[in-house]
Amino acid sequence: MKEIRIPALARVEGHGNITVQIAKNKVQNVLLNIPEGPRLFETLVIGKTPSEVVNIVPRICAICSVSHRYAAIRALERALDIKETKATNALRTLMHFGEMIESNSLHAYLLALPDFLGYPNAVAMVDKYAPAVLRALRLKKFGNHIMEVITARWTHGENAAVGGFGAVPSKQNLLDIKNQALTLLPDAEETVELFRNLHYPTSMEEGMTFMCLKPPTEKYGFVGNSVLISSGQEVPIEDYLKLTNERVVDHSNAKRCSYNDKPFVVGALARMNLLGERLHGKAAEAFKRCYSLSWIRNPLYTNLAQVIEILFCVEQIPILVDQIVKGYDKVVTDSKIQKPGGGTGKNVGAVEAPRGTLYHYYEVNRGLITGANMIIPTTQNLDAMETHIRVAAENLLHAALSSAQGTKDMNLILEMVVRSYDPCISCSVHVVNLD
């Protein structure tokens, strides 16, 4: 038995490794191992107040901290019968766009692009690709700036609370975000062109089922109370356990998910496959230029899907800011934190994190948490990742047998497959149902 081992996956968040076992010139087994240490978050929130939950859960993962906060807020507000005002929704949408821009540009440019251009990291690309690296940093900084202004910090900002906001940013700070978005629009467009013209390897291609949240309006968006599946169904998020079916596996501290006993995919690629037709303006044009049927088979197109989402956000921000600033005084009044009435209830809330659908579920009894569950995008994607690794390993092994080249490129392709899912391994470990 021969083993190909990639011991420490680089340019991903957290710790993972890949083992491919080969015997008699055939791939026998593929294991995506997650040794990341458990932190038992779902037990830490028990006995806490809803506002303390919102302090704690963003710490599951820094790069999707706003999404964790937002998912928890949605779940708790649904459980406690607090109605989100238009004003609060607008500010939350803006902070969520900030995270999408930051996280998608971090992943596409700093974590994924070096593979396509043949570098170990993005800083090393500066000599030859300075404009691209500087563009990446400008976009990333803009995403962080939005989170700083709305949530009071780049990461784990506490301003977004259950029931509303502690404070609303000044008109001037909001208009500054709008102006930055207008200035950065060419950067977002050039980013799409850069990623459209990359060479995407095909050795891992295999058709997949996709899922994402259905936005409440006809537009593209990142929240919703039902899930669209590429097979055509629409399922309310209350049925999230039936959609995800978590199980424990021996070789990983992260649980696994499947739907109808098959892997499925969440994230930017799923959103583009299911919602791409809803885009408007330059983002719609970019989608039409870039989209092909390979997007249902090839996870590497996640990178291209992510940069189209950056363009979508940058294009929408001026419209959103104008809307907030126009009714500014009402926004200030209407986004004040509403206190829950009874303090007892249970419900699920979901948002699209940059890397896919994120569910939070809470049971609250007289103001304290008695039950919790969180289902994380990376956990949902692990089976699909393993499938794509297996297909790539089989195809590359087959190609190696019929040429003198050997399997030397295999490691890079396998790593690119995992990286394309933008995995968040801290997130994926230990997040589970409590009875």
Add this chain to the structure above:
Amino acid sequence: MAEKPKAGFYNLSGCSGCLLTILNCEDNLLDIFNGANVVSFLMANSANIEKDLDVAFLDGSVTTDEQEEFVTELRTRTKKIVCLGVCSCYGGVQAMEYEKNTWPTRFKKVYGAKPPTITKPFESRPVDAFIPVDYYLPGCPIDANQFLYNFARILRGLPVDIPRTPVCLECKWRENECLLLKNIMCLGPVTATGCNARCPSVNLPCVGCFGPADEGNLTSEFNLLKEKGFSFPEIERKLRMFGGVKFVNKFKTIWKKVKK
């Protein structure tokens, strides 16, 4: 020119927010990578070399046997070990139940009767529970400016310089109205500063994410909050959230005083 100091950036059990904060220093990122010879940074780089280091930065706490072995080995080849964030400094939010003996039950609840065998996990502890640590930069996550200032100091062989004062100091500088006067449970008086009083500046109480301040008066905060009608378990629960092992150890010494 003298050789650049060799630096490594590592991640244990945590949210990676402290390493992300470094990658979020967009205006200084190229300088960070130019100022030191960054030989290992798994989150951002795929060509990493594990060798003798002048300085290692650790994000996250120790929660598995593999991580314990790793930090022990890292100590033998590293001149200065720097803990980034409350996870590596004090155990982090995952250590909020430290010494309450709830970990085995909680672990079983999450993973069921047949847990994965890939590592041997245990309750979160800070890095200095296993190896001597040279410097601590607390925060959840660390503050970017505090990091950049101290990164430059460390590269020049100077010790870390962080304030010993609580959040209240910066809060007063920002001329915020005191939330304790409005009977809101704010941990500002006992929490290490360095965040620029972010939360009180948006009318929200300090949750203690920088961990206990060296010069904070814990006994007085307890008494003040009790006077305002907060219960003892409520106050302890809040302080444990980010204070972790450092809070629990401090707490032992004041426990008797407070009980009186």
